[in-house]
Amino acid sequence: MRHILLPLLLLATPAAAETVEQALASAPPGTRIGLLVVDADGRELAAVRADERFVPASNTKLFTTAAAFATLDTAAPDVAGGATVRLEGRDxxxxxxxxxRLSSAADCTADCLAELARAVVARTRTVRDVIGDDTAFPDERWPAGMSWNNIPGRYGTAISALTLDDNVTTLTVDGAGKVSGDGYYRIDGRVDVTTGGEPSLGYARLPGSDRMTVTGTIPAGHAPVTLTVGVDDPAHRAAWRFVRLLRAAGVRVTGTARVRHRAVTPADDPATRGQAPVARAPEPVPLARLTPGPLAEDVRLTNKVSQNLHADLLLRRVGRVTGSGSVADGQAVVAALLDKAGVARAGYDFSDGSGMSSYNRISPRSAVALLRWAATQPWGAAWRETLPVGGVDGTLARRFAGTPLDGKLFAKTGTLNAANALSGYLIAASGRTLTFSALANDMADDASATAAIDRALLAIATAN
Structure with a gap:
């Protein structure tokens, strides 16, 4: 018989306690679960391994987006982040x-790369090279501790100050097994056509390679299937797309698409350079600058659908307020925020802003402390509105639907190899708002512990 140890469990009634224990015991074999639920006064209603550290997966985004709301102007148009275009001689x-949010989609209506192309057309009809410049941040494209096998996919695409179309592109597999793309990758199609069944397709690309291998099966005559794949060098991809837009607009491009990166140096780490603000050279005057919408809109997207790239860009942006835009600078801002919130330093470690790194660690107590502190901040209500709502939207649209927590749970999800997480706020049966963090790790065969977590939270909400 399996038993989950409950070092501390405090609930309204013994019967409710048994229900929660049963819920947690329904998790897959080998699961380690941490849980902390507190009321508005901070009184612990349930505590299980509350101070142990867990891989938080996308619960990391709670910490990153809170830092963004506390540090950046999230309400105003995002002038600082907008892409620019300029001429350097013939380049x-x-x-x-x-x-x-920069987009090159044909139906783009805001933050459109085509607008920058029109600015070039208005000035000249012949250029040499098109340079993708992402030197606003150091060249740290993937976080330490992210699995290399995630790199070819959309969830692990490279991070860059010059981001276009979420730094992904698409491939199409038709009913004859033919694989096509937009020309950016060399495609090695190895798809077999079958007489029935459903499509079963996969793809692979070695890091740094432009060769994409697509394998699997597709039924003859099946409707085309779209695969979304990641990009290794977003600045190059953006320059490549810009060349195409310029040529379509009648500009003669005599050179090639190339890139301008900024190498990581000791000056990008506040621990080695000291805490003095980073001095920056004045930005060259551009031909045109895009002004995206308010940053809060992007944070809402980031949390609702758990967008990894956007979260990691937010970490770099908070790090650029007084630093160089490095991961270390962003981590320093988050650490300062957590110190202000009263979160114990032993309760967390981060290597990225999204949760893709398996090096990240948090305790349930650290998440609850952040959530409680954020609720007292002037931006707290707006930040809470960016979280998915149980049974309503985002990554919680199908969870808690039709239960007493339908529309009454506001929380960030998290899923990574052998890790599930859910932290946020819920409205209990009494109408009181409770703050909680539930973290599960170590499930064998990457099984899910979300059902056990949800059952435990429902039991707590019912008992309180």
Whole structure:
């Protein structure tokens, strides 16, 4: 018989306590669960391994987006992040400043790369090279501790100050097994056509390679299937797309797409350079600058659908307020925020802003402390509105639907290899708002512990 140890469990009634214990015991074999639930006065209603550290997966985004709300102007148009274009002699420089929403889609209506192309057309009809410049941040494209096998996919695409179309591109597999793309990758199609069944397709690309291998099966005559794949060098991809837009607009491009990166140096780490603000050279005057919408809109997207790239860009942007835009600078801002919130230093470690790194650790107590502190801040209500709502939207649209917590739970989800997480706020049966963090690790065969977590939270909400 399996038993989950409950070092501390405090609930309204013994019967409710048994229900919670049963819920946690329903988790897959080997699961380690941490849980902390407190009321508005901070009184612990349930505590299980509350001070142990867990891989938080996308619960990391709680810490990153709270730092963004506390540090950046989230309500105003995002002038600072907008991409720019300028001329350097005969070359065109497309520069990114951390905006995650730049788009080259044909139906783009806001934050559109085509607008920058029109600015070039208005000035000249012949250029040489198109340079993708992402030097606003150091060149740290993937976080330490992220699995390399995530790199080819959309969830692990590279991070860059010059981000376009979420730094992904698409491939299409038709009913004849033919694989096509937009020309950015060399495609090695190895898809077999079958007489029935459903499509079963996969893809792989070695890091740094432009060769994408697509394998699997598709039924003859099946409707085309779209695969979304990640990009290794977003600045190059953006410059490549800009070349195409310029040529379509009648500009003669005599050179190639190339990039301008900024190497990571000791000056990008506040621990080695000291805490003095980073001095920056004045930005060259651009031909045009895009002004994306308020940053709060992007934070809402980031939390609702758990967008990894956008979260990691937010970490770099908070790190650029007084630093260089490095991961270390962003981590320093988050650490200062958590110190202000009264979160014990032993309760967390982060290597990224999204939760893709398996090096990240938090305790349930550290998450609850952040959530309680954030609720007291002037931006707290607006930040809470960016969280998914149980049974309503985002990554919680199908969880808690039709239960007493339908529309009454506001929380960030998290899923990574052998890790599930859910932390946020819930409205209990009494109408009181409770703050909670539930973290599960070590499930065998990457099984899910979300059902056990949800059952425990429902039991707590019912008992309180």
């Amino acid at each position: 065109v420089v497309l520069a990114g400043h951390g905006d995650a």
